[in-house]
Amino acid sequence: MINLFNSRKLFVKVICLMLFVTQAQAQVKEQGIIPQPFKIQKNNTVFTFSRSSGIAVGNGIDSDNLTFFNQYFHQLAGYNLPINKTATAIKLNIDSANVEQPEGYKLSVTAKQISITGHDQAGVFYGLQSLVQLLHADARKMTVEGCVVEDHPRFSYRGMHLDVSRHFFKVDAIEKWIDLLALYKINTFHWHLTDDQGWRIEIKKYPLLQSISAYRDETIIGHKRDSPHVFDGKRYGGYYTQEEVKAVVKYAMERHITIIPEIEMPGHALAALSAYPQLGCTGGPYKAATFWGIFDDVYCAGNEETFTFLQNVLDEVLPLFPSKYIHIGGDECPKTKWKTCPKCQKRIKDEHLKDEHELQSYFISRMEKYLNSKGRQIIGWDEILEGGLAPGATVMSWTGEEGGIAAAKQHHDAIMTPEKYVYLDYYQSLYSSEPLAGGGYTPLSKIYNYEPITKELTTDEAKYIKGVQANAWSEYMASPAQAERQLFPRMLALAEIAWTDKGNKNYAGFLKRLRYQQTLLKQLNINSANTFDEITDSLSESAGHEVQLALNTTLPGSNIYYTTDGSAPTLKSKKYSKPFSITASGTVKAAVFSGAKQYGHMYEKDFHLHKAIGKSVTLTNQPKGGYNSGDAFGLVNGVFGNKLYNDGQWYGFNGEDLEAVVDLGKVQTVSQLGINILKYHWQKMWEPQVLTFETSADGKTYTEVYRQTTFNANGINPVHASIKPIQARYVRVKGTNKGIIPPGEYIAGAKAWLLVDELIVD
Structure with a gap:
């Protein structure tokens, strides 16, 4: 049964709280709909509800669901709206010939009638969500301004991901957020149920997943980059019973939201291994992780029991989730243990695989075939491209857009969810008052202006980009209130990316509508952030x-x-x-x-002004990743990068050396040199093995004037070099990258980052 009028929880609040929202209209003049409809035309009429306003329900729409609506309406207006086939005030219909696009609808409001025609049940539902956002309430009179809305989504996949492994959120919080997602026409909830820090779903065949894997001994306090780590000493955990999962899935389906479960493999498996150590390469012992990151201990790809375990797990997961797709992770799987594991090496030999990357592809392909045999398809993070893309797989591109582009060019479906643009665990302002977050910077404007269809794709290839998703990783979301501040209002921006035609998007217009919606979010007891208008x-x-x-x-x-x-x-x-x-x-x-x-x-x-401000800087190696402000000006702009490394000031070199030359424009006296070095081993950010400064008068012959080999501070290491005054026009700084992170360190075997900022000359 489809509840077209939202839930008792949400809709009664929405209707009743319109009283409060309307009181804010003196300050907020733009009501409007989020996401922005394909076409909306206002007129000068107003529809006013009365006791004689009836609801006519067309064929295919279950009129029983309107009972709840009348209960809510009665609480506000003191009377019910009669439901009958001949009513003329409010009409609901399904007409796929009149509304051609799936999930599309037409909403018409005149002085005499409100009508909603949907392509399908979802279309009628989304028409009602738009109607909810247009309601005015004054005293006990409810009205809607006249308009005609023609609307349909740009993308078929409109998603939000939520990690419940790092921090566990109870069912009532999940359902509260599902209500909000439905109101803003998000149709997919990606539920990240397993990871290194906790297993969150009941599997009856493996009871130790509930008694052991669902809990960790303690939880890190502060940020992962801090050294040494500090912990709270408190056991933490929880899991959803299968009955709870069924209830949440049903709850979401009634709001036209599909829940896609994620069961991580082959990496991010420490919680599972803590209960079943025989599934790892070494046999353990293992413990669920107490801090955040990437860990070398993963499922053993050479062990048949691993696949038996995962297949048995999926056999219990599949009946709970009717979704077409099952997410199997596939990301951040170190190959360290596989390289030394006899079983994994035997598997590589027996299967005629080239290396451990192809072993990952074997693992993913094997699990995909199993799910295909059950009538399901897999989605995986873009690392499933390693060793060759598994046939039929859908790529969720998170490390950047490259994975989605590669998948689309190979005619595989892809969902864009790049970390740089749509991660909700990142900071949304650079003010010092901002609560602790993941580290990056994705303000509301950055999310809103993200475009999922990249210029690298042809029109035909672009068809394989099925949608867009925002991801919320919960490392620094210890409570529902903290999570809500990270989710909202940025999820509203994501909703408009996913639903609204590119040509209809306008950030200024979005903000006008958002300011109205913020009042509604507040009255719905959503702890929404309000930093987007700050400087x-x-x-x-x-x-x-x-x-x-x-x-x-x-x-x-x-x-x-x-x-x-x-x-x-x-x-x-x-x-x-x-x-x-x-x-x-x-x-x-x-x-x-x-x-x-x-x-x-x-x-x-x-x-901090100095002689190199605004001068020309030449870099031998170009910065990589997000640690690059776009040109070299950030190295000589007088602003020092912050300790969160998210303000665009830091320049990062991945496995490569720093070599930069500053041209001062003319020969002059130089006696002070400096640079800032960022050292966070827990973030793969290593100090240079050797840092040198050299000076030259002609740009050809250089003389070394300073050398440093130790950098002790965890965090920013300011280098202040006082040298004997020398005449120079050019200053060259060299930093030797650590190269490969050594054994025993976090992410051993990976390339080290060298992060620097501000080349100071005085």
Whole structure:
């Protein structure tokens, strides 16, 4: 039975709380729908509900579901809306000929009638979600402004991922968030149920998964990058019974949301191995991980019992989830243990595999065939491309867009979920008040402006991009309130990427609608973040090689006031009107004022001016990954990178050396040299083996003037080198990369990162 009018939990809140939302209309003038419809045309009419307003339900729509709606309506208006075939006030119909696109709908509101016609049941449901967002309530009168909406989704897959292994969320929280996903037309919930830190689903054949694997001894306090790690000493865990899983799946289906379970393999298996150590390459003992990261102990690919175990697990999982797809992970599987495991090496030989990467492909392909035999398809993270893409597999591209591009070019379905753009565990502002998060930076604007169809794909290849998903990893989400702050309102931006036609997207318009929705989210007791209107900045180089600072806020009708002497800005401070040059070292502070009241947190940025500011920098090796601001200006802009390495100031070299030359423009006296080095071994960020500075007057002959080989601090290591004054035009800095991370260290065998920022010359 499909509940077209949402749940008792959500819809009663939505209807009743429209009273509160309407009170905010004096401040919020743009009501609107999220995600933005394909086409919406407003008119000057208003539909007003009355006791005689009846609901006519067309063929194919279960009228029993309207009972709940009437209960909610009665709580607000004091009367029920009669349901009958001949009612003329509100009409619901399914007509696939009139609405051609799956999940599409037409919503029409005039003074006399509201009608919703859907292509299918989902279409009618989504039409009702749009109607909910358009309702006005005043006293006990409910109205809807006249409009015609024609709408359908851009992508068939519109998803949110939630990790419940690192932190466990109870059923009521999951259902609360499913309600919100449905309201904003998200149709897939990717449930990450197993990982190194905990196994979260009941498997009756393997009871130790519940008694051992579902729990860890303690949990890390603070960030993984900290050294040494600190723990809380408290046993932590939990799991969902199969009956609870069934209830959540049914709950989601009633809201047209498909739940895709993820059972991780072959990596991220420590929790399972802690209960069944014979499934690992060494036989253990193993324990569920108490901190976050990647671990060498994975399922043994040479052990037949591994496949028997996973097949038996899936045999209990499949009846719980009717989804076409089953996610089998496939990501971050170190090959360290496989390389020394006799069983794995025998498997490679017996199966005529080239190496451990092809062994991973064998593992994935074998599990795919098993799931195919059960009538299911697999989805895996983009590492399933290793050793050859398993036939029929769908790639979920997370490390970047390359995996999705590669899959589409091979005519395999792909879902775009790149870490850089749509990870919800990352910071959403750079203010110091921001709660602890994963490390990256994905503000609302960055998510909203992400485009899943890349220019590398032809029109035909683009058809294989089935949708987009935002991922929430819960390492730093210890409570539902913390999780909600990370999820919302960024999931609303993801919803608009996934549903709205590219040509209809507009960030300014989205923000107008979002400000209205924020009031609703608050009344629904959602701990939604509200940092998106706070000051953001950008740095550029002026013609005179000065650093120019631009400030911006998206808050309507507001002004920015700033100071350059480190004092707190007030309405008497300088009013910002255009980018300005930084002419001296010091701290710029700024604040947004709406009328006479300061909005949000105060902005601060420190500047350190020196002789190399704005000068030309030549890099022998180019930075990699997300540690690159796009050009070399960030190395000489006077701003030091933060300890979170997410502000675009850090330059990262993966397995390669640093070699940079600064041209000062003319020969001059140099007596001070410096650079900042980032050292976080738990993040694969290693100090250089050797750091040297060299100077030259002609750019050809260089003289070494400083050398350093030890960097002791965990975090930022500032290098301050006082040298004998020398005449020079060019300064060259070299940093020898650690290369391959040595045995016994975190992610041994991987390439080390060398992160540097700000080449200081004085």
